[in-house]
Amino acid sequence: MDKVFDDKVVVITGAAGEIGASTVRQFSEAGARIVATDLDQAALDRLRQTLAEAGQDILTLSGDVSRASDAAHMIDQAVRAFGGVDVLVNNAGIEGVVEPLESYPDDMFDRVMAVNVRGVFLGMKHAVPAMRARGGGAIINLASVAGVSGSAGVCAYNASKHAVIGLTRSAAAQLGADGIRVNAVCPSPVTGRMMESLERGIMPEDPAAARLAGEANIPMQRYACAEEVSNLILYLAGPQASFLNGGAYMVDGGLTAKL
Ligand SMILES: NC(=O)c1ccc[n+]([C@@H]2O[C@H](COP(=O)([O-])OP(=O)(O)OC[C@H]3O[C@@H](n4cnc5c(N)ncnc54)[C@H](O)[C@@H]3O)[C@@H](O)[C@H]2O)c1
Structure with missing residues (x-):
């Protein structure tokens, strides 16, 4: 029997982390061909090894999502290896530090914005031409409940995740006509x-x-556990979400319902 993502090419950033690895596993089980990227090469190697033991083969690439050349390389490699890109999961992200706004380190603020916002922008920027060439695609950006509310001590993280939702909406407004759907996922802890x-x-x-x-x-x-988040990522990437575009979907156990 065909699997939902048979022959689909899925690129996942931050693939070696908690949510990334769960997303890789689920897409792999659903038949996708996967390009898994992360800053942490050793963790990527461990993930590839674990999947190989289960008979699943993925392409791994180390790279920094905040670097334009790495973002371009990730998409080029997917096209070279598998002929195109159908799904991009912009999952890489960092939390920064917990510190009052007035003493939050400037360089940490810049780094959080570079990874969480510039990284999402660059991923989409380079994936879109490849998706357009394919006649469409789906992009899922990892925002957070921190993208719709504020928490003391994490100003950079809050700002970055609000920006991810803004980028998602802007991209969705532009790319819907190309058959490219763009949605954000907002997990609680x-x-x-x-x-x-x-x-x-x-x-x-x-x-x-x-x-x-x-x-x-x-x-x-x-x-939440990571699988509860990757379940939503796969749903948004799949055919049952064919008219979902520009949304920011909570997977938060009701946290934002009571704010
Ligand atoms: N864990 C949570 O509670 C939670 C809640 C809401 C949203 N999120 C978001 O979900 C995403 C994944 O989080 P997670 O819990 O799996 O975190 P994690 O720390 O387990 O994994 C993040 C992965 O991203 C990689 N990474 C970091 N900087 C990178 C860079 N510059 N380039 C490429 N890869 C980089 C790390 O090496 C790591 O493997 C993040 O965007 C995070 O903000 C997480």
């Missing part, structure tokens, strides 16, 4: 490295208490 880093920043003396407080604030009383 997800179990994994990024939240552990933020918990240490919020409450250095007791990160576990920061997690408990965070979970208690979510109507479903827990963090």
